[in-house]
Amino acid sequence: MISTFANPERFMRFSAWAMPLAAGLAGLMFAIGLPWALIYSPADYLQGESARIMYVHVPAAWWALGVYAMMGGASFVSLVWRHSLADAAARAAAPIGAVFAGICLVTGSLWGAPTWGTWWVWDGRLTSMLVLFLIYLGYLALWAAIEDEQKAARMAAILCLAGLVNLPIVHFSVDWWSTLHQPSSVLRSGGASIHPSMLQPLLVMALAYLALFVALLFAGMRAAVYRRRAEAAQRRRARSA
Amino acid sequence: MSAHRGALAAVFRRDFALAWGAGGGAAAPVGFFLGATTLLPLAMGPERELLAAAGPPLIWVAAALAALMTLERLFQADLEDGSLDQLLLSTAPLELIVLTKGASLWLALGLPLALASAPAALALQAPPALIPAIVLSLGLGMAAFIGVGLVGAAVTAGVRRGGVLIALIVLPFFAPPIIFGAAVAAGAGFGAPFLILGGCALGAAALGPIAAAAALRVHVE
Numbered sequence: 001m002i003s004t005f006a007n008p009e010r011f012m013r014f015s016a017w018a019m020p021l022a023a024g025l026a027g028l029m030f031a032i033g034l035p036w037a038l039i040y041s042p043a044d045y046l047q048g049e050s051a052r053i054m055y056v057h058v059p060a061a062w063w064a065l066g067v068y069a070m071m072g073g074a075s076f077v078s079l080v081w082r083h084s085l086a087d088a089a090a091r092a093a094a095p096i097g098a099v100f101a102g103i104c105l106v107t108g109s110l111w112g113a114p115t116w117g118t119w120w121v122w123d124g125r126l127t128s129m130l131v132l133f134l135i136y137l138g139y140l141a142l143w144a145a146i147e148d149e150q151k152a153a154r155m156a157a158i159l160c161l162a163g164l165v166n167l168p169i170v171h172f173s174v175d176w177w178s179t180l181h182q183p184s185s186v187l188r189s190g191g192a193s194i195h196p197s198m199l200q201p202l203l204v205m206a207l208a209y210l211a212l213f214v215a216l217l218f219a220g221m222r223a224a225v226y227r228r229r230a231e232a233a234q235r236r237r238a239r240s241a
Numbered sequence: 242m243s244a245h246r247g248a249l250a251a252v253f254r255r256d257f258a259l260a261w262g263a264g265g266g267a268a269a270p271v272g273f274f275l276g277a278t279t280l281l282p283l284a285m286g287p288e289r290e291l292l293a294a295a296g297p298p299l300i301w302v303a304a305a306l307a308a309l310m311t312l313e314r315l316f317q318a319d320l321e322d323g324s325l326d327q328l329l330l331s332t333a334p335l336e337l338i339v340l341t342k343g344a345s346l347w348l349a350l351g352l353p354l355a356l357a358s359a360p361a362a363l364a365l366q367a368p369p370a371l372i373p374a375i376v377l378s379l380g381l382g383m384a385a386f387i388g389v390g391l392v393g394a395a396v397t398a399g400v401r402r403g404g405v406l407i408a409l410i411v412l413p414f415f416a417p418p419i420i421f422g423a424a425v426a427a428g429a430g431f432g433a434p435f436l437i438l439g440g441c442a443l444g445a446a447a448l449g450p451i452a453a454a455a456a457l458r459v460h461v462e
Contacts, residue, residue, distance in 0.1 A: 134412060134413045135413045145403070159410060161452070162448075
């Protein structure tokens with residue numbers, strides 16, 4: 001079944017319609033989610049209006065972890081089955097995940113300044129999220145540093161799998177250590193503890209982020225396929241000249 | 242293991258000799274470690290109470306930097322002169338060979354550094370009763386640094402100016418040993434952080450060589 005997804009031709013035909021669809025979906029979800037989250041959802045009873053940054057901060061955090069998990073899966077496929085499309089997928093996903101992690105850190109810091117009284121604190125959640133951001137940067141730097149693309153893909157895949165150990169640390173850090181950060185309120189045993197009137201716009205924003213990620217991922221992968229075809233055409237021309 | 246004893250012993254002796262250096266021994270990394278430790282009170286100010294409160298954990302920063310310096314050339318030389326190809330021809334599994342390299346590096350550099358942390362911690366006003374815990378925790382910490390550093394060095398071998406890249410790649414994985422080792426140096430002694438640090442060291446020693454060997458095989462393809 002994995003081989004079905006490995007065919008670049010099939011992927012290009014699929015993404016020719018899937019990418020605009022994802023982009024349109026992202027636009028629609030943001031158009032619904034942002035006004036709902038920022039204007040029409042209830043204000044927090046303690047924090048007031050400043051809690052609305054949660055609708056930008058939390059989905060970015062979720063998908064920073066989710067994108068890295070996807071990269072881990074793609075890296076595993078790349079190492080075991082040697083599908084070049086898996087390499088392209090991991091490489092295209094990395095900058096998006098890094099930006100999501102950056103958004104999470106920056107919006108979290110902006111949120112913490114008025115509510116916690118500090119821009120930053122070295123607790124488990126923030127530290128491990130910063131570590132995730134650094135792992136993303138190291139991954140991107142490794143891709144850029146190695147000239148041979150096949151070699152770079154394999155090394156980056158090994159590095160990505162090594163970094164997977166950080167993901168459970170990030171998620172469970174608020175349960176394991178005492179922290180300023182709020183404990184898990186959505187993905188926890190016993191069900192979500194957040195009120196539906198806030199959970200619904202949050203989920204819409206999460207879907208919007210996901211659609212955006214898929215659109216950008218497919219765009220990146222298509223660009224990689226086109227680049228490889230262009231390079232192959234150049235080499236053919238050079239050989240026959 | 243016993244079937245490969247000869248091959249692994251040869252790798253161990255060779256890497257120990259290379260790491261130990263031409264007669265200088267562990268002088269260069271240990272000297273760097275002590276020098277970096279000297280910079281810390283110069284930056285913090287010589288007040289004894291402040292140093293006693295915050296100083297001892299900072300030797301972990303110096304230890305991490307010293308470890309980064311030794312990792313850079315770990316596989317570079319082997320890759321360049323063809324020893325890596327020879328190692329792959331051995332009957333011993335590459336993972337065991339890499340583990341042996343890491344062990345020899347720990348013995349040649351990690352252990353002297355851990356022993357040198359005793360005067361360093363005393364200079365940073367650590368309570369003398371805490372010194373055994375600090376020395377042992379740094380021994381474990383260097384094992385964790387080397388275990389993770391093997392992966393970083395293998396993945397970046399052959400990259401020009403790979404030193405900075407290794408640091409960027411490996412630093413996120415240095416964070417857990419530093420966090421728990423610093424807790425030991427801050428007063429926890431042989432308590433829970435020491436045990437977790439031991440877990441980090443064992444995990445790095447067990448898993449690092451596997452990832453490093455996978456990366457080395459890519460180089461030789």
